[in-house]
Amino acid sequence: MAETAADIVNKDLDYICGNLKQEFGTMAGKRLLIVGGAGFLGYYLVQSILHYNKTAVKPIRLTVYDNYIRGVPAWLSSLNGTANLELIKFDISMPLPADIPDFQFIVHAGSIASPIYYKKYPIETMDANVGGLRSLLEYAKARKDKPGKVEGFLFYSSSEIYGDPTPDMIPTPETYRGNVSCTGPRACYDESKRYGETLCVNFVQQHGIPIKVARPFNNYGPGLKITDTRVLPDFARDVLNGRDIVMKSDGSPKRTFCYVADAVTGYYKVLVRGVPGEAYNVGVETPEISMLELAEKVAALGRELVGYKGKVVKKMDAEYLIDNPERRCPIIKKAREQLDFNPSILVDEGLRRSLIWYTGNREGSEA
């Protein structure tokens, strides 16, 4: 029988939990807060914890805060009532709830990641990455010397903090300082992530809190809703609607794409095992694929899986392309050596799993 979207998700959750025995073991019996858990990365960040809990002697007690600025996803609503899971509608740029419990692990992923949407909500994006981060750090600081203190804090930065690297800095190591506009259309995102990292480093130095930073490089896969407007869901939407695949560029920009099951494995490794005050690139080093190659791969998969008959066309979007880097490719030696991060799902397999997932998840709210 052909694989279904549910099969893919189960396989991925087994893979994530299999790779995180040590890390989830450290978190067992403790409380974890995920801010922004309703988003793309939240899909596996949340579900992998619940998957682990199914067989755990001591479950991880998970709370999700999200302001649902881009809607309430059906997958999350359907988890309502699951043991050891609490879902709370909360905007992280507001003061924290007075009755907030003691969390030993905190993940701050509450910030819109899709360029079209963060450009629509630039101030909210900055507030989440700066003010929201600050209140979580103050929370951790206030509990520093108390029982049940924070043992691991993960701030989601971005590969966008590197801006458009000079050619000699591609592939890009964590030590690269960036080539970023502070006033361009993407600056609300890039600069608030940069400021967020500075805040983290200084809270580590001044207050000794175990804060770690992840810099994701182009994650894709299940959970990235079809209406997100990032490149893969756009291409998948074209395929599933039987129309031509539309590229917003001339097809030349290149990226390395990291399948979300590998990426989420990496994020939990950063949270639990990362060195405080350090930032880690989380992505894959090869292959670098142009948008044209990606479109052709998705078209070929579409032909194989759903009898797709369309072609790839260009419809340049000049506004979208402002400050859009030509190449984005990480060096992940640091995460490999310090955290045993070994992404292994090759891009052809990841794209196949993604397209199967999209065939079972064709609907997505437009928000």
Ligand SMILES: NC(=O)c1ccc[n+]([C@@H]2O[C@H](COP(=O)([O-])OP(=O)(O)OC[C@H]3O[C@@H](n4cnc5c(N)ncnc54)[C@H](O)[C@@H]3O)[C@@H](O)[C@H]2O)c1
């Ligand atoms: N996915 C990637 O490839 C990628 C790349 C670089 C950085 N990141 C970072 O990783 C994190 C998660 O990314 P994602 O792809 O899941 O993003 P996403 O946009 O899919 O999800 C973000 C979630 O955060 C929530 N949110 C936004 N503002 C909030 C606020 N003020 N309070 C509470 N919740 C809020 C949104 O409702 C959404 O559910 C973000 O910080 C993002 O910047 C992701």
